[in-house]
Amino acid sequence: MKTFVIISVIILNTISVGAGLAYQLENVTLEDWAVPWQQDWAYSALDHFVTKGYLPGHSYRERPITEKEFAEAVELIIKNIPPTRWDKLDRYYLSRLSELFNIPIPETDSSLHPKTSGYIPGYLLVGEDQGFKYHIGGSLGGGGMLTRKDSKKDTWFAELGLYGGVALGERIVLHDQIRVRRVFKDAPGPYDFPAEMLTASQDWAGFLPAIEQAYANMDFKYFTLELGRDQLLWGPGYRSALLISLNQPSLDFFRLRTHFGRISFESFVSAIDPPSDTYLSGHRISFRITDRASLSASEVIIFAEQGLLLQYFNPIIPYYVLQWNQKDQDNILWSLDGEYRPFDGLRVYGEFLIDDFQYESNPPGAPNKLGLTVGGQYLPSFLPGLDLRLEYSRVNRYTYTHIFERNRYLNRDRCIGFWMGPDADQLYAELSYFFAPWLQPSLYYDRQRKGEGRITETWQEGIDADGLPFPSGIVQTTDAFGVTFSGEPMLWRMDYYLGLRLEKTRNLGNVAGVNQKLLKLYAMLRFNL
Numbered sequence: 001m002k003t004f005v006i007i008s009v010i011i012l013n014t015i016s017v018g019a020g021l022a023y024q025l026e027n028v029t030l031e032d033w034a035v036p037w038q039q040d041w042a043y044s045a046l047d048h049f050v051t052k053g054y055l056p057g058h059s060y061r062e063r064p065i066t067e068k069e070f071a072e073a074v075e076l077i078i079k080n081i082p083p084t085r086w087d088k089l090d091r092y093y094l095s096r097l098s099e100l101f102n103i104p105i106p107e108t109d110s111s112l113h114p115k116t117s118g119y120i121p122g123y124l125l126v127g128e129d130q131g132f133k134y135h136i137g138g139s140l141g142g143g144g145m146l147t148r149k150d151s152k153k154d155t156w157f158a159e160l161g162l163y164g165g166v167a168l169g170e171r172i173v174l175h176d177q178i179r180v181r182r183v184f185k186d187a188p189g190p191y192d193f194p195a196e197m198l199t200a201s202q203d204w205a206g207f208l209p210a211i212e213q214a215y216a217n218m219d220f221k222y223f224t225l226e227l228g229r230d231q232l233l234w235g236p237g238y239r240s241a242l243l244i245s246l247n248q249p250s251l252d253f254f255r256l257r258t259h260f261g262r263i264s265f266e267s268f269v270s271a272i273d274p275p276s277d278t279y280l281s282g283h284r285i286s287f288r289i290t291d292r293a294s295l296s297a298s299e300v301i302i303f304a305e306q307g308l309l310l311q312y313f314n315p316i317i318p319y320y321v322l323q324w325n326q327k328d329q330d331n332i333l334w335s336l337d338g339e340y341r342p343f344d345g346l347r348v349y350g351e352f353l354i355d356d357f358q359y360e361s362n363p364p365g366a367p368n369k370l371g372l373t374v375g376g377q378y379l380p381s382f383l384p385g386l387d388l389r390l391e392y393s394r395v396n397r398y399t400y401t402h403i404f405e406r407n408r409y410l411n412r413d414r415c416i417g418f419w420m421g422p423d424a425d426q427l428y429a430e431l432s433y434f435f436a437p438w439l440q441p442s443l444y445y446d447r448q449r450k451g452e453g454r455i456t457e458t459w460q461e462g463i464d465a466d467g468l469p470f471p472s473g474i475v476q477t478t479d480a481f482g483v484t485f486s487g488e489p490m491l492w493r494m495d496y497y498l499g500l501r502l503e504k505t506r507n508l509g510n511v512a513g514v515n516q517k518l519l520k521l522y523a524m525l526r527f528n529l
Contacts, residue, residue, distance in 0.1 A: 045093040046073060047238075048387070051377050052090070053344035054081050056291035061337065062257070062266050062284060063233040067173075068219060074103050087384030089434040146521040173217045212250045223258035230255075232268070234284055234298055235373070236339050236349035239428045240393035240418055242371040243298055243335040243353055244282065247419040248272075248411040251280070256315055262288040267315030272411040278304045280416070281312040281319070295338040303330040304406040331407040333400075333417075337373075348376040353417070355399045355409075367465030371395040371418060385434035397423035397453035397472050398465060408455055415455055423453025423471050438487040446480040446503075452510050474512050478505040484522075497524040 046060050054077045060069075074097045086094065098104065215228025229252045235241040253270035267283040282300035289295055301312060301319040311322055323330050339349035355369030375391030399422040400409035415421045425448075432442035451471025459465060480503035488495045499522035508514045 042070065042097065045097060046070075047347075047377065048089065048093060048379065049073070049077060051341065051345060051347040051379050053341065054090075057262070057288050059236075059286070059288065059294040059339060061234065061236050061286065061294070061296060061339075062264070064230060066217060066219065066224065070097065071103060074098060078103070088436075089385050092434065092437055171219045173219075222260075223256060226253070226255040226257075228252070234282075234296075235335065235337050235351045236375075237351060237373045237393065238375060238377070238389055238391050240373050240391065240426060242351050242373055242393065242395065242417050243300060243333060245415075245417055245419060248414045248416045251411070265315075269313055272302075272416075278302065278406055279312070280411070283315055292341040293338065296336070298335045298337075299332065300334075301330050301332045302402075302407050302409060304404075329404055329407065331402045331409060333409065345379045345381055346376065348374075350374045353395070353399070363461050365462070365464040365466065367396065367398040367459050369396060369399040369401070369422075371399055387430075387432045387434075389430045390428070392425070392427050393418060394425035394470075395420070395422050396470065397451060397468060398457070398459050400455045401458055403458050405456075410455065420448065420450060421453075421455045423451035425449050425471070436487070438489045439485065440487045442484045442486075444482050444484075446478075446482070448478045448480075450476045450510070474507050474510045476505065476507045476510050478503055480504075495526050498522065 043060070043063065046055075049055050050058060050060070055073055058073065058076075060073075074094065077094065083091075211229065213228075213230050215226055215230050218225040218227075229250050231246055231250050232244055232253070232255075233241055233246050234244040251268075251270040251272065253268045255266070255268040257266045258264065264286045265284070267281075269281045270279065272278050272280050280300060280302050282298060284296060284298040286294060286296040299319055301323070303312060311317065312319065319330075319332050323332060334354045335351055336354075337349070337351035339347055341347045351371075351373040353371030355371075356366075357368055357370070358366050371394065373391065373393040375389070378388040380386055380388075395418045400415060400417060401422065402408050409416050418424070420426060427447040428444065430442055430444040432440065434440050449471050452473030453471070480501055482499060482501040484497065484499040486495070486497045499520075501518075501520040501522070503518050503520070505516045505518075508516050
């Protein structure tokens with residue numbers, strides 16, 4: 001059995017705040033410089049191949065997934081899809097993934113290959129010594145955000161990241177990642193920072209740390225165990241996840257995953273907000289109904305105890321039955337999500353969230369705490385490289401709330417589910433096109449509405465929740481149009497991101513008559529050393 005040792009890698013980044021895709025090229029985790037729900041390029045590549053039908057019967061709705069699963073997906077595409085069917089974006093994604101996971105692929109157009117497009121996976125040194133394989137690398141860049149309104153507001157900040165790991169044989173992997181960011185000018189808004197940094201209790205001379213990953217992953221024949229800290233995402237949404245999203249900080253958890261034919265199962269137990277002895281536990285089962293359709297059901301519970309309850313450690317026991325029998329006041333949520341590919345190139349999906357449903361009208365007027373996401377991705381075969389996305393999400397008022405403050409659906413004051421919280425909806429449309437590795441423009445429209453409901457409130461008897469409009473009260477409404485440009489200039493180890501966002505907000509802060517117009521400019525340039 002081979003033993004691999006991966007030496008820590010130092011990355012120096014100065015990063016922009018953006019409204020569209022933000023690249024993170026060195027690994028397969030989330031980079032949330034501006035939009036905490038956004039996927040990174042590797043997961044976008046998987047979505048692309050699933051939608052095109054290159055991975056029939058596969059759906060990657062529980063994330064993160066292991067490097068082994070990424071490698072198996074690439075090998076499956078290479079085995080089943082002849083290179084004559086690959087378009088330029090297929091070749092680009094496959095080249096990057098094959099380079100990242102060291103998988104040989106058939107000869108492709110050299111202009112799309114990572115070595116000539118400028119992309120090498122962040123490595124300065126790769127070698128092997130006495131059975132140990134190692135790599136070292138990094139990057140250096142710069143960027144910022146300029147906001148124009150009544151008075152200008154500019155933001156510039158730098159980031160230092162460290163990551164590394166050790167693979168013991170082919171089944172055990174240890175991984176660690178830390179980032180430190182320094183703001184040089186005006187502090188940006190809350191969603192311009194990773195959740196891990198926002199929840200830091202203190203800074204040092206303006207430096208904010210974020211330990212986003214620190215885990216041991218053990219891969220056995222029938223199941224995988226993960227112990228430590230990592231980011232978790234459940235559901236098919238592109239911009240929104242309703243049950244477990246990346247809006248929250250990384251979780252410290254014990255996670256079990258297993259696959260049996262067309263059925264996969266996942267369970268975890270996590271500590272959240274450690275000083276309050278609050279925990280989050282969940283399990284999820286997924287069915288591949290056909291090669292074109294899948295369905296998943298999930299249940300999670302937040303509970304606060306002086307010590308972890310072993311009953312919620314049981315991965316297959318229904319939490320609702322336990323809570324009902326013991327008359328506990330823990331907070332249980334469910335979700336049902338699925339996706340369907342009617343033909344190659346089109347994928348539609350949805351997620352339905354249930355926090356509380358009043359099957360009895362006692363007490364009268366109690367709210368139905370529900371949420372919904374529907375969306376789709378279209379990759380037209382007549383124009384390779386074009387990607388169309390449309391998604392709508394809505395969460396009712398009082399969803400995620402709880403009568404006891406300790407059981408609210410929060411992880412260190414960040415909503416674990418939908419990033420906008422309750423009493424809100426979002427409509428998002430995006431059109432992007434892959435001209436070449438160095439030029440990938442996109443256009444988008446983003447409409448957000450936020451009512452007066454907050455996750456910190458509780459429903460009071462006497463309020464007819466069903467009679468409230470949606471969104472409720474004075475509604476803050478934001479309409480935004482944006483254009484982005486990103487890519488990797490050929491013959492350079494460099495990637496860039498440029499963005500322009502024009503937004504108009506009415507009733508800012510849910511105050512009637514307070515309106516605002518903003519023009520935001522984003523820029524990022526990074527050199528992979």
